Amino acid sequence: MDVIVVGAGPAGSTAAKAVAEKGYSVTVYEKGPLKREKPCGGGVSDRVVKEFGLEHADTFWDRFCQGIFLCSPQNRTVVLVDKAGGKGYLVMREKFDYFLVEKARKAGVKFVENTYAEPFLKDEKIHGIKTKEEVIESDIVIACDGTPSSFARKLGIYSGNDYNQAAAYQYQMKMDNTEIDEKIGDNMEIYFGHQWAPYGYSWIFPKNGTVTVGNGTWLYALKKCKATLKKLLDTFIQEHPVASEKLENAEIMYPQSAMIGFTGVANPLYLDNFMVAGDAAGFVSVPTGEGIYYSMVSGAAAGEVAAEAVQRRDTSRTVLKKYKKRVDEKIGTDMKWGYWLRRLVMDKEKNQEQLIRASLRDEWIYDMTGRLIGGDIGYKQFMINYLLRPDKVFRLLWG
Numbered sequence: 046m047d048v049i050v051v052g053a054g055p056a057g058s059t060a061a062k063a064v065a066e067k068g069y070s071v072t073v074y075e076k077g078p079l080k081r082e083k084p085c086g087g088g089v090s091d092r093v094v095k096e097f098g099l100e101h102a103d104t105f106w107d108r109f110c111q112g113i114f115l116c117s118p119q120n121r122t123v124v125l126v127d128k129a130g131g132k133g134y135l136v137m138r139e140k141f142d143y144f145l146v147e148k149a150r151k152a153g154v155k156f157v158e159n160t161y162a163e164p165f166l167k168d169e170k171i172h173g174i175k176t177k178e179e180v181i182e183s184d185i186v187i188a189c190d191g192t193p194s195s196f197a198r199k200l201g202i203y204s205g206n207d208y209n210q211a212a213a214y215q216y217q218m219k220m221d222n223t224e225i226d227e228k229i230g231d232n233m234e235i236y237f238g239h240q241w242a243p244y245g246y247s248w249i250f251p252k253n254g255t256v257t258v259g260n261g262t263w264l265y266a267l268k269k270c271k272a273t274l275k276k277l278l279d280t281f282i283q284e285h286p287v288a289s290e291k292l293e294n295a296e297i298m299y300p301q302s303a304m305i306g307f308t309g310v311a312n313p314l315y316l317d318n319f320m321v322a323g324d325a326a327g328f329v330s331v332p333t334g335e336g337i338y339y340s341m342v343s344g345a346a347a348g349e350v351a352a353e354a355v356q357r358r359d360t361s362r363t364v365l366k367k368y369k370k371r372v373d374e375k376i377g378t379d380m381k382w383g384y385w386l387r388r389l390v391m392d393k394e395k396n397q398e399q400l401i402r403a404s405l406r407d408e409w410i411y412d413m414t415g416r417l418i419g420g421d422i423g424y425k426q427f428m429i430n431y432l433l434r435p436d437k438v439f440r441l442l443w444g
């Protein structure tokens with residue numbers, strides 16, 4: 046086989062599709078069933094649909110997202126509405142991920158579910174995967190096994206450090222659509238405040254007859270405040286002055302929890318015959334937690350480079366290093382600048398408060414905040430726009 050992809054999330058399906066589209070054989074091995082609900086808020090930015098040509102998006106989304114509602118630590122609220130007509134989509138991951146699987150299948154990708162994959166090594170290099178039953182050899186393996194990537198770790202690739210380990214906890218809650226429309230509308234809701242999620246944030250994402258309510262933060266922050274995410278989320282649902290009223294009739298269906306790949310980008314991203322993409326490689330936005338877009342961008346880049354390498358009959362790191370160059374060009378600045386933004390916004394309640402206050406008072410800041418969170422502009426561009434407008438920096442910080 047030419048290429049094996051490990052993991053059938055957004056990164057894996059996108060990587061495999063890119064390989065198949067160039068005419069090479071590719072199989073995705075997924076440890077679980079292909080149809081299953083993953084812990085995720087399900088916010089999919091508009092650029093995912095545009096850049097990946099996801100036509101018939103109406104078959105996978107539960108709600109079209111019109112805006113982003115932000116609530117400050119002192120309960121000031123603002124709804125950032127996109128003047129251009131929409132911020133993205135609110136999806137249940139079972140449907141969304143399976144949509145990507147089907148799209149990849151149409152391109153010629155084979156999927157094998159319920160099969161756990163481990164690296165198969167020969168002469169200290171990876172040459173395929175081992176499952177419980179067999180060894181399957183391939184020219185290239187792309188690990189898209191989510192965070193933390195046990196596959197990459199077995200090859201000695203780690204990302205991040207203890208400071209950057211983060212986790213999220215959420216409930217899928219049943220809520221009447223009429224009540225969702227009335228109280229939440231078609232907005233992704235984000236709540237700041239260390240009391241509810243220290244150094245992180247809480248969210249309410251409306252779907253069709255359900256809402257996803259969760260919180261996430263860094264493990265060091267939880268340790269510092271001696272709290273668990275579950276306890277903080279329960280308190281948020283029951284006591285938050287704004288959110289508790291909206292959720293008063295919502296019923297918990299089931300909880301979900303997972304790590305978030307805020308661990309920093311893996312180094313290296315490739316070896317001979319091997320690449321790592323998506324959450325497994327640490328491609329997640331640190332300020333917003335958006336990971337679907339970044340996993341698909343990195344997956345596509347890995348798939349394209351894999352196809353080129355197979356065509357050249359050279360799958361060594363000399364050829365695969367192109368992968369790093371391509372992801373760096375496309376999302377490298379977001380990964381680097383994201384940490385600065387996080388330090389500016391997430392770490393200090395004062396700054397969260399000020400961001401929302403300034404967005405309410407100043408149309409330019411309002412527009413910039415909406416474009417940043419909605420993914421319309423990258424973090425570097427956001428910072429540059431401010432550097433070019435010192436008056437707005439002043440307004441943002443002190444106005």
Ligand SMILES: Cc1cc2nc3c(=O)[nH]c(=O)nc-3n(C[C@H](O)[C@H](O)[C@H](O)COP(=O)(O)OP(=O)(O)OC[C@H]3O[C@@H](n4cnc5c(N)ncnc54)[C@H](O)[C@@H]3O)c2cc1C
Nearest residue numbers: 052054055056076085086087088162191213323324336337
């Ligand atoms: C609570 C929470 C909320 C989030 N909300 C959002 C959001 O609203 N919007 C957004 O953009 N991002 C969100 N994210 C991040 C987003 O979920 C991830 O960035 C995205 O799923 C990454 O896709 P991926 O394909 O890299 O990995 P995953 O989606 O994690 O897929 C990895 C796949 O690999 C499989 N696998 C793992 N190990 C093996 C193995 N050894 N063999 C075979 N298969 C294996 C897993 O079963 C899984 O299916 C959220 C994350 C969390 C935890």
